[in-house]
Every structure is written in C-alpha cells, then in structure tokens.
Amino acid sequence: xxxxxxxxxxxxxxxxxxxxxxxxxxxxxxxxxxxxxxxxxxxxxxxxxxxxxxxxxxxxxxxxxxxxxxxxxxxxxxxxxxxxxxxxxxxxxxxxxxxxxxxxxxxxxxxxxxxxxxxxxxxxxxxxxxxxxxxxxxxxxxxxxxxxxxxxxxxxxxxxxxxxxxxxxxxxxxxxxxxxxxxxxxxxxxxxxxxxxxxxxxxxxxxxxxxxxxxxxxxxxxxxxxxxxxxxxxxxxxxxxxxxxxxxxxxxxxxxxxxxxxxxxxxxxxxxxxxxxxxxxxxxxxxxxxxxxxxxxxxxxxxxxxxxxxxxxxxxxxxxxxxxxxxxxxxxxxxxxxxxxxxxxxxxxxxxxxxxxxxxxxxxxxxxxxxxxxxxxxxxxxxxxxxxxxxxxxxxxxxxxxxxxxxxxx
Amino acid sequence: xxxxxxxxxxxxxxxxxxxxxxxxxxxxxxxxxxxxxxxxxxxxxxxxxxxxxxxxxxxxxxxxxxxxxxxxxxxxxxxxxxxxxxxxxxxxxxxxxxxxxxxxxxxxxxxxxxxxxxxxxxxxxxxxxxxxxxxxxxxxxxxxxxxxxxxxxxxxxxxxxxxxxxxxxxxxxxxxxxxxxxxxxxxxxxxxxxxxxxxxxxxxxxxxxxxxxxxxxxxxxxxxxxxxxxxxxxxxxxxxxxxxxxxxxxxxxxxxxxxxxxxxxxxxxxxxxxxxxxxxxxxxxxxxxxxxxxxxxxxx
Numbered sequence: 001x002x003x004x005x006x007x008x009x010x011x012x013x014x015x016x017x018x019x020x021x022x023x024x025x026x027x028x029x030x031x032x033x034x035x036x037x038x039x040x041x042x043x044x045x046x047x048x049x050x051x052x053x054x055x056x057x058x059x060x061x062x063x064x065x066x067x068x069x070x071x072x073x074x075x076x077x078x079x080x081x082x083x084x085x086x087x088x089x090x091x092x093x094x095x096x097x098x099x100x101x102x103x104x105x106x107x108x109x110x111x112x113x114x115x116x117x118x119x120x121x122x123x124x125x126x127x128x129x130x131x132x133x134x135x136x137x138x139x140x141x142x143x144x145x146x147x148x149x150x151x152x153x154x155x156x157x158x159x160x161x162x163x164x165x166x167x168x169x170x171x172x173x174x175x176x177x178x179x180x181x182x183x184x185x186x187x188x189x190x191x192x193x194x195x196x197x198x199x200x201x202x203x204x205x206x207x208x209x210x211x212x213x214x215x216x217x218x219x220x221x222x223x224x225x226x227x228x229x230x231x232x233x234x235x236x237x238x239x240x241x242x243x244x245x246x247x248x249x250x251x252x253x254x255x256x257x258x259x260x261x262x263x264x265x266x267x268x269x270x271x272x273x274x275x276x277x278x279x280x281x282x283x284x285x286x287x288x289x290x291x292x293x294x295x296x297x298x299x300x301x302x303x304x305x306x307x308x309x310x311x312x313x314x315x316x317x318x319x320x321x322x323x324x325x326x327x328x329x330x331x332x333x334x335x336x337x338x339x340x341x342x343x344x345x346x347x348x349x350x351x352x353x354x355x356x357x358x359x360x361x362x363x364x365x366x367x368x369x370x371x372x373x374x375x376x377x378x379x380x381x382x383x384x385x386x387x388x389x390x391x392x393x394x395x396x397x398x399x400x401x402x403x404x405x406x407x408x409x410x
Numbered sequence: 411x412x413x414x415x416x417x418x419x420x421x422x423x424x425x426x427x428x429x430x431x432x433x434x435x436x437x438x439x440x441x442x443x444x445x446x447x448x449x450x451x452x453x454x455x456x457x458x459x460x461x462x463x464x465x466x467x468x469x470x471x472x473x474x475x476x477x478x479x480x481x482x483x484x485x486x487x488x489x490x491x492x493x494x495x496x497x498x499x500x501x502x503x504x505x506x507x508x509x510x511x512x513x514x515x516x517x518x519x520x521x522x523x524x525x526x527x528x529x530x531x532x533x534x535x536x537x538x539x540x541x542x543x544x545x546x547x548x549x550x551x552x553x554x555x556x557x558x559x560x561x562x563x564x565x566x567x568x569x570x571x572x573x574x575x576x577x578x579x580x581x582x583x584x585x586x587x588x589x590x591x592x593x594x595x596x597x598x599x600x601x602x603x604x605x606x607x608x609x610x611x612x613x614x615x616x617x618x619x620x621x622x623x624x625x626x627x628x629x630x631x632x633x634x635x636x637x638x639x640x641x642x643x644x645x646x647x648x649x650x651x652x653x654x655x656x657x658x659x660x661x662x663x664x665x666x667x668x669x670x671x672x673x674x675x676x677x678x679x680x681x682x683x684x685x686x687x688x689x690x691x692x693x694x695x696x697x698x699x700x701x702x703x704x705x706x707x708x709x710x
Contacts, residue, residue, distance in 0.1 A: 068673035075462065093461035093676065184656045241546060241568055243654075375460065378675030382481045382659055389570050389658025401480075408475075 022050075023309040025081030025317060027300070028057035028073075030066035031334075033246060035268030039334035043136075046326045052313040055081070062185070074099055079303035081310055082317055087124045087135065088369035091301050095127045101302040101311070106318045107131040115322070115340045118295055118359070120366045125299060133299040134318045137336035140293035140355060141191045141263045141367075142199060144284040145270070149255035150177045161288030162199065162229075165259060169236045172258045180236035181248040181257035182388075186381040188245055189388040192261045193230055193380075194368050198294065199287040201226045203365055210371045215407035219399065227395035227402075233261075234388050252281065261287070263296075267351050268335040276349070283351040285358055293358050296367030297336060376409035448689060455682035463678055472683035482684065485662045488574045492663070493642040496581055500638055501631075503582070504589025509619060511590070512597045522594070526587040533584065537651025540580035541567060567653060570660035577652055577661055584648075585641060589634055596630030597623065632703070643692055664688050 025047075031040045037058075044054035057080055059066035067090060070083045074094055085091045094100050107113070107122075116122050116135060125133040144162060151158045151168065154175035159165040169179040182188050198206040201222055208217040217223065236258075242248050249269045251257035260266065270281055277283055286292050300321055302314045320326055327338040332347055337355050345356055358364075368377070383405065387398045458468045476482050507525060511518055528536065543549045546565040554562040566576030600623055608618040624631075646665035649655060655662045664684060672681030 064674050071461065071673070071676075090676075097462055185654070373460075373676075375671075375675045375677040375680070378670065378677075379479075382479070385656065386480065386658040386660075389656065389660060 022052045023081075023307070023313040024053045024055050025310060025313045026055040026057045027082045027084075027317070028059060028066070028070050028080045029084035029298075030059050030061065030063050031084070032058050032060050033268070034272055035265075035333060035335055039330050042329040042333055043321070043326060046323065046329070047317055047320050050316045050320060052316055057083075062187070064187070074303050079305060081305070082300050082302050082314060084136075084298050085133070085301055086369050087121055087295070087297050087299050087367060088371075089124075089373055090369070091133070092127075092373075094301075094303075095132045099304055100132045101304045101314060102130045103132060103134065103302065103315075103318055104130045106134075106315050110319060110322055112322060115342060117339070117341045118362075118364050120295060120364075120370065121297070121299075121339055124370050133301045134321045135339045136298045136300055136321055137331050137334060138295045138339060138359065139263050139265060139297040139336050140295065140359075141261075142195050142286045142293050143264055143266070143351075144259055144261050144287045145249065145252050145266055146259040146282045146284065147252045147255050147257065148280060148282060150175075150252075150258045153177065153255065154258075158282055159259075159284075159288070161284060163289070165287075166229075166232050166236065168258065169232075177255075178239055178251060178257040179259070180233060180240075181242070181251040181260040182237045182240055183242045183245050183248045184240070184385075184389075185243060185245065186385040188248070188262070189384045190377075190381045191263065192233060192388075193226075193384050194294075195261055195287065196226050196229045196233065197223075198292055198365060199289045200229045202290060203292050206365060209406055210368055211366070213406055213409050215403050218406040219403035223399060223402070224395070227399045230387070230398075231395050234391065237388065238391070264337070264351070264355055265335055267349070271335065271349070277351045283354070285351075285354050286363075291358050292363050292365050293355060294365045294367040295359065296369050297339075373410050376405060379405045379409075451682050452686050452689075455679060455686045457679050459678040459682070461676040461678070468679075472679045473687075475680065476683050476687065481659050481662055482664070482667055484659055485664045485667050488661060489642070489645065489663050491574050492578055492581065492645060495575075495578055496585070496642060497635075497638055499578075499582055500586050500589045501634065503586050504634070505593050505624075507586070507590040508593035508597055511594055522591070525590050528584045529588045531584065533647040534651045536580050536584045537648045540576070540583070541652045544576050544579075568657055570657050573653060573657065573661045577649060580652060581641075581645070581648055585638065589638065592630060592634050592637075593627075596627040599630075600626055639695075643688065 027044075029040065031037060040056070040058070044056065047054045059069055063086065067085070070080070070085075071094065073080060074083075079099070091100065103125075112122060112131065113119075121135040121138070122131065125131050125135065144165065146158055146165070148158050150172065154168065154171045154177060156168040156171045159168055165179075172179040182192065194206075194210075197209065205217060205222050205226075208214045209223065240248070242251065245262055245266070246269055248257070248260050249262060249266045252260045253270060253273045253275065267277070267283065270277070275281055300317070302318065305311055305314070322340070324340065324343045327340060328343055328345065328347075331338045331345070335352065337352070337359055338345065341360055345352070348356065372380070380402070383398065383401055387393050454463050454465075455472055456467050456469060457464055458466050458471070511521060515521070531539075544551075544565070544567045546552065546568060551562060551564045554564070566572045566579075604622060604626075605618065608622060613622075644665055645663050646669065649661055649663050649666055653661045655666055665688070668681045668684045668688070671677050671684065
C-alpha cells in the first residue's frame with residue numbers, strides 16, 4: 001500500500017510538468033488597503049483559472065516605498081513575473097534598457113488598440129512602436145469629497161463647487177470642524193495642487209505647463225490664480241494632524257472635516273464605512289468647476305524572463321487583465337474606472353458612474369505622472385510639501401520656484 | 411637565525427607573514443568596496459545618470475542643482491543642529507549618568523539596564539514610539555491637557571520650526587545609554603589610588619572629575635566621539651519613522667535626500683552628488699583630526 005502510493009507520487013512528480021504547461025508567477029504590487037486587496041483577489045482568481053498560479057508579492061507602504069524595491073529587483077537580476085507601476089514614465093528606463101518584455105503580439109491578438117480607451121493609456125505603454133504593459137484601471141485625482149453632516153452642523157448648505165467650499169471655510173472652523181482634511185504625505189499636497197491647476201486654471205493651462213513645459217505660462221498670471229487658490233487651500237488645511245490619506249478620508253467620513261480633495265480611490269473608504277453617495281457624502285468631479293478627469297492609474301509590466309513556461313504565463317496574465325469580465329470585477333472592488341468602454345458597469349455607484357460618464361464624453365486629460373519624469377515630479381513634490389507646511393512662504397516665491405522646475409523639467 | 415646572513419636585513423614584507431595573509435580579505439574589502447565604491451560614486455556624480463548609471467558627463471550640473479535646492483539646504487541645517495546638539499547632550503548627559511552610577515549606588519545593574527535598554531531598539535521602533543509620545547492628541551500634550559492644564563502646548567512633530575528638536579529628543583533617548591556605558595567602563599578603568607590621592611589632597615570631587623579623571627579618559631572619549639559622529643551622519647531611519655521628513659520638508663536630512671533622489675526620483679546623478687557632498691563634509695572633519703591624532707607623533 002505504502003509502496004504503491006509512493007510510486008504514484010513519484011509518477012505524478014514526473015508526469016505533472018509534462019501534462020500542465022503552467023507556471024507560478026510572482027506579481028508584485030502595492031495594493032494593500034481593504035478595497036485594493038479585494039480587487040487583487042479577483043485578478044488572482046481569474047489568473048488561477050487559466051491553470052497558472054498567482055504568487056502574491058504585495059509590498060506594504062505606498063508606491064514610493066514599493067517602486068524602489070521592484071526596480072532594484074529587476075535591475076539586480078532577480079525579476080518577478082509581473083509588477084505594478086502607475087501609468088506613465090516610472091518604468092521608462094527599464095523598458096529602454098531592454099529589461100521589460102514586449103507584449104505587442106498579445107496586444108494585437110486582443111485588439112488592445114481598439115478596446116482600450118482613452119488611447120493615452122496605451123501610448124504610455126508604447127516605446128518605439130512596441131507595447132510593454134497592460135493597463136489595469138483608470139484613476140482620477142479631480143474629486144472633492146464633502147461630508148454633508150459637517151456642513152449641516154455648521155449651518156451652511158453643502159457646496160456645489162470649490163468656490164462655495166472656500167466661502168464656507170470660516171463657518172466650518174467656527175463650528176469646530178476642520179474645513180479641509182489632508183494628510184502630510186507629499187503625494188497628497190502634490191495631487192491637490194495639480195487638481196487646482198486643471199480645475200481652477202483650466203485644461204489649456206494644464207497642458208501648456210505640464211505637457212509643453214512652458215516656463216512662461218508657469219510664471220504667468222493664469223498660474224498666479226492657481227497659486228492664490230492654493231493659498232486658500234493651505235489656509236483651509238491648517239491644523240491637520242494626520243499622515244495617511246485614508247486617515248484624512250476618515251475625518252470626512254466621521255464629519256470631523258468638511259471635505260477632502262483626493263483621487264477616486266477614496267470612495268472605497270466611504271463604501272467600507274457603509275455610506276452612500278448623495279446621502280452621507282457628496283462627490284464633486286473636477287471640484288464642481290471644470291469636469292475634466294486625468295486618466296492616471298495602474299498598469300502591469302512584465303520583466304523579460306528566460307523561463308519559457310513563465311513567459312507563457314505572463315501572456316496569460318496580460319490577457320486576463322484586459323478581459324472584460326475581469327475588468328468589471330476588479331474595478332468594482334477597487335472603485336476605479338475600467339480601461340475599456342465596451343463593458344457594462346451598471347453595478348457601479350453614483351460617483352463612479354459620474355466618472356465613467358465624463359471619461360466616455362471625452363472630458364479627459366493625460367495625468368501628470370505620464371507627462372513629467374519621476375525626477376521632475378519629485379522636485380515638484382518637495383516644493384509643494386514645503387509650500388503647504390510653511391504658512392510664511394508667499395505664493396509668489398513658490399510660483400517662481402515652480403516655474404524654474406517646469407523650465408528644467410523633462 | 412640572523413647570524414647566518416649577517417649582511418642582509420630581514421625582508422620587511424615577509425615579517426609576520428601569517429597575520430598579513432590573514433588581513434588580505436580585510437584590505438581587499440577596504441580597497442575595492444569602500445574606496446572603489448566611493449570613487450565610482452564620485453565619478454558618476456558628474457554624469458546625468460537617471461535610473462541606471464550612464465557615462466554621459468555633464469560637469470558640475472548636479473552640484474549646481476543640489477546647492478540651489480532648498481530641500482538640500484534645509485537638510486544640511488537640520489543635520490548641523492541635530493549633530494551639534496546631540497554631540498553635546500549625549501556626551502554631557504552620558505558622562506553625568508555614568509558619574510552618578512559610579513557612586514557605588516544600590517541597584518546599579520537595574521539602572522544600567524534601564525538606561526541601556528533603548529539602545530537595543532532599532533531606530534524605526536524608537537521613531538514610532540516617539541511619534542506617538544509626541545502626538546498632540548494622544549501623547550504628552552494630550553495627557554497634560556486632560557489633567558486640566560488646557561493651554562499646555564507641546565507639539566514638536568507638527569511644528570515646522572521645532573520638529574528637529576522632536577527628533578533630537580528621540581535620538582538622545584536612544585543613544586545616551588550607550589554613551590553612559592562607555593563612560594562607565596572608562597571610569598572603572600581609573601585606578602582607585604588616584605581617587606585616594608585626590609581625597610588626601612583635599613580636592614573636591616567635581617574638580618577631580620574635570621581636571622584628573624576626564625583627561626585620563628581621553629581614549630574613551632575619542633571612541634565615543636567616533637560612534638556618536640557616525641550615528642549623526644547616517645541619521646535616516648529615525649526621521650523616516652518619526653516624521654518622514656515632515657511637516658513639509660522641515661525635518662529632512664541629507665541621507666534621506668540621497669535615498670529619495672536615487673530611488674524615488676530615479677535620478678542617480680543627483681543622489682551621487684549629494685552623497686559625495688556628505689563624504690566631503692566627513693572628510694573635512696576627519697582628515698585634520700586624524701592628522702593631529704596620528705600624524706603628529708609616531709607611536710611605538
């Protein structure tokens with residue numbers, strides 16, 4: 001009996017690799033908050049259904065913690081099977097130095113060029129006519145999340161746009177409510193500022209500054225208006241003692257803060273708290289001023305591997321990511337907008353539908369991540385975190401330095 | 411042995427051959443890894459390397475940008491404040507604690523353990539602990555206010571002007587115990603007879619410490635200085651854990667600038683330029699000191 005089962009096991013170990021052409025694929029990412037982890041599970045299950053095995057390589061902390069680890073693994077000769085980056089230029093040099101895998105065949109087979117909307121997502125994946133990544137989702141920054149309870153307590157009607165929100169600031173403070181919630185992580189102030197650029201300044205200014213890197217426009221009077229709005233935001237944000245973005249969102253959820261400017265990933269937090277849009281909280285796309293959403297988000301990149309079986313598994317994963325069913329399941333959990341417009345998102349909540357609607361109507365702009373190199377982004381982050389933390393820094397001084405960064409940006 | 415070849419001097423190279431062979435790995439590491447790595451870094455700081463090192467030389471561009479960056483200036487200032495104060499306070503407090511311990515008190519072991527304990531924690535843990543203690547809502551300020559002193563204000567972590575002192579407190583809490591132990595070992599090394607002689611001459615205790623004991627403890631002070639100095643220059647993890655450079659960039663330090671620009675901004679050239687400046691600063695301090703300490707007179 002024992003010998004027979006032993007023989008069976010032996011036979012199985014020999015036979016198994018011949019029968020199944022599957023492989024384990026390690027996927028590294030920084031999707032670790034509640035909603036994000038649930039979304040990853042959808043993706044992993046769909047991938048496991050193809051006969052391969054998803055080995056989860058979640059890295060806690062934000063993207064700025066995870067990315068150096070991922071990059072050093074790839075450059076250090078220990079590549080994972082697949083890895084997350086944001087849409088844009090974070091993996092640019094890895095692609096240029098030939099460390100990433102060309103997915104053009106998979107993309108042509110799946111007709112990615114036709115189904116993926118907006119086209120800028122695939123453009124970001126493209127280098128010298130070849131496609132190097134699979135877009136997963138679209139996230140946009142331009143949202144103002146408002147706590148209706150907080151405004152009720154202060155006796156002001158809930159705002160319809162940013163200007164009304166600013167006007168209500170003093171009343172909120174009188175009622176003991178923090179007007180604008182924001183954490184002290186640098187990406188938060190940076191994102192808030194870019195949101196002001198595109199909503200207060202307009203899409204034209206936004207493109208002039210970030211796409212054309214026009215130093216004059218960055219130093220000009222239009223931009224000065226944006227900096228004036230940033231000073232107002234700084235005043236409204238005075239007195240914040242939280243670090244992470246979800247702690248700040250929590251202040252809005254509990255009515256301790258009037259509102260927060262944060263990307264659409266924040267609505268996962270509202271959902272988890274059991275709140276519904278329009279009742280406990282409202283969302284103002286484009287801060288209610290200018291309905292334009294930037295289409296940033298996440299993409300999966302595939303390092304070049306020698307192992308044939310793993311390379312096959314990479315193709316399977318790339319196909320899985322763009323698959324319509326997976327797109328629906330993943331994005332509903334994540335709270336993001338799917339990368340293809342030919343699928344049914346009826347199950348989405350009101351805020352999400354609003355976002356999908358705006359994107360479908362073409363109210364999109366390319367995200368700053370895609371336009372500026374990570375180096376220029378970092379310099380901008382440094383400036384913004386200093387500007388928002390130091391009340392004595394004048395908008396003129398900040399604008400001058402901003403123009404310098406834009407002038408030398410690439 | 412030498413009698414057989416009286417005219418030839420024994421070859422210096424082969425004297426004590428075993429120990430020389432044994433130290434080859436160490437010499438190799440020092441030359442290739444430390445010196446070689448440093449030279450490589452300095453050379454590449456003159457290039458415009460981004461994510462991967464490239465030999466595209468751009469002269470002093472990276473240094474110009476570095477010194478024009480307000481974040482770098484703030485980092486240097488913070489390191490200077492932290493460095494000078496932590497040097498003074500850890501030496502003074504460490505020595506005073508050691509002198510008190512040396513008074514043949516009861517439960518000396520218990521006290522020594524308590525004071526040394528923080529040193530067993532990593533800087534990350536220390537940083538988090540002090541982030542909580544100094545948190546205005548839950549920490550010291552919150553507790554004192556809840557006791558009734560409503561106007562009490564102690565909020566170093568979220569105040570850009572004094573945040574570096576909040577980090578200094580945590581750094582001292584962690585490092586002073588070690589300094590105390592080193593000092594205590596030094597004090598125990600002082601001969602009892604010297605104390606007796608001083609007592610016979612009627613010299614008060616504080617004068618004995620300052621004019622007799624401290625000069626005798628010179629080697630201990632040098633060791634301690636090197637240990638504290640190294641800790642100051644590499645200050646990084648404490649800041650990351652406690653404030654992550656905030657509020658704004660008020661508590662940034664040079665090592666963090668290096669890391670952030672090398673790996674987050676994917677700009678190796680800028681990071682190398684910053685680390686070269688750190689190396690240069692250390693060299694400016696170390697070389698004259700080493701010259702005075704070892705170069706002036708030959709020992710042995």
